[in-house]
Amino acid sequence: MKICVCVKQVPDSWAEKKLTAGDSTLDRAAADRVVNELDEYAVEEALRIVEAGEGEVTILSMGPDEAADSVRKAISMGAHAGIHISDPALHGSDALATSLVLAKALEGRGFDLIMFGSESTDARMSVVPAMVSARLGLPQMTFANKVEVSGSNLTIHRVTDYGYDEVQSSLPAVVSVVEKTNEPRYPSFKNIMAAKKAPMETLSLADIGLDAATVGLANAWSEVKDFAERPAKAKGTVITDEGNGAEKIEEFLVTQKFI
Numbered sequence: 001m002k003i004c005v006c007v008k009q010v011p012d013s014w015a016e017k018k019l020t021a022g023d024s025t026l027d028r029a030a031a032d033r034v035v036n037e038l039d040e041y042a043v044e045e046a047l048r049i050v051e052a053g054e055g056e057v058t059i060l061s062m063g064p065d066e067a068a069d070s071v072r073k074a075i076s077m078g079a080h081a082g083i084h085i086s087d088p089a090l091h092g093s094d095a096l097a098t099s100l101v102l103a104k105a106l107e108g109r110g111f112d113l114i115m116f117g118s119e120s121t122d123a124r125m126s127v128v129p130a131m132v133s134a135r136l137g138l139p140q141m142t143f144a145n146k147v148e149v150s151g152s153n154l155t156i157h158r159v160t161d162y163g164y165d166e167v168q169s170s171l172p173a174v175v176s177v178v179e180k181t182n183e184p185r186y187p188s189f190k191n192i193m194a195a196k197k198a199p200m201e202t203l204s205l206a207d208i209g210l211d212a213a214t215v216g217l218a219n220a221w222s223e224v225k226d227f228a229e230r231p232a233k234a235k236g237t238v239i240t241d242e243g244n245g246a247e248k249i250e251e252f253l254v255t256q257k258f259i
């Protein structure tokens with residue numbers, strides 16, 4: 001079983017995110033960079049699948065030079081190899097370009113299963129897995145909270161508003177998993193050391209046979225026209241209890257239409 005997990009490097013969820021004044025893209029240097037939290041569930045699920053049988057897990061990421069750290073971090077959970085697509089022309093790429101690059105990098109590598117998180121915590125478009133499956137002509141199995149592989153068959157529980165659907169497909173296929181589907185493991189010291197030596201391919205657009213004119217900010221299908229700083233938080237209302245605190249709180253809740 002050959003599994004590839006697509007992992008995005010994102011600014012830490014807790015950090016205040018900033019846009020670059022010049023081109024309105026995310027200022028990635030302004031915050032600590034981490035592995036997209038939701039992708040850790042996909043890595044964990046992939047590792048459990050190969051551990052229950054046999055196979056290898058490869059981590060794939062498209063991003064600036066620093067994204068290599070996130071590939072190594074994901075490998076240190078127990079994966080076997082990494083592929084990092086990095087090229088200056090990729091700056092400002094939209095979901096269409098991201099899916100094109102990932103699909104091109106995946107093409108012809110013979111993965112049985114290609115796994116994703118369900119969304120990134122920075123842009124949250126939740127479309128890249130579906131776009132990659134469409135580009136590769138593979139079944140798309142999205143929003144999975146349970147993934148089972150048996151021979152060349154795949155079964156997932158697909159989360160819905162009313163519970164879940166059991167969906168089946170043949171392999172190869174593309175799967176995206178939802179959060180809390182498992183408990184992602186912490187990298188062990190042994191795996192951290194092994195990740196330093198794990199095979200890692202660093203590829204440019206030319207290496208995967210893509211023209212720079214098909215990606216990047218200039219070729220994005222949508223554009224951030226304008227943005228403004230979030231307004232400062234308004235001061236809260238302090239109610240001093242002078243024997244009538246309860247009435248004052250009630251009055252406040254009524255004026256705010258809470259009661």
Ligand SMILES: Cc1cc2nc3c(=O)[nH]c(=O)nc-3n(C[C@H](O)[C@H](O)[C@H](O)COP(=O)(O)OP(=O)(O)OC[C@H]3O[C@@H](n4cnc5c(N)ncnc54)[C@H](O)[C@@H]3O)c2cc1C
Nearest residue numbers: 006062094095117119120123124125126127128222223224
């Ligand atoms: C501040 C800001 C400004 C933006 N401006 C624009 C704009 O002007 N025009 C525009 O079209 N788009 C813009 N975007 C969108 C941005 O380009 C998205 O990051 C990109 O479209 C991918 O979508 P996503 O991250 O929401 O992926 P999702 O579809 O939410 O990601 C789902 C999964 O796909 C995988 N994945 C996603 N990206 C990667 C990757 N790079 N490498 C490996 N796996 C990956 C991960 O497994 C992830 O969990 C902007 C985003 C931000 C944060």
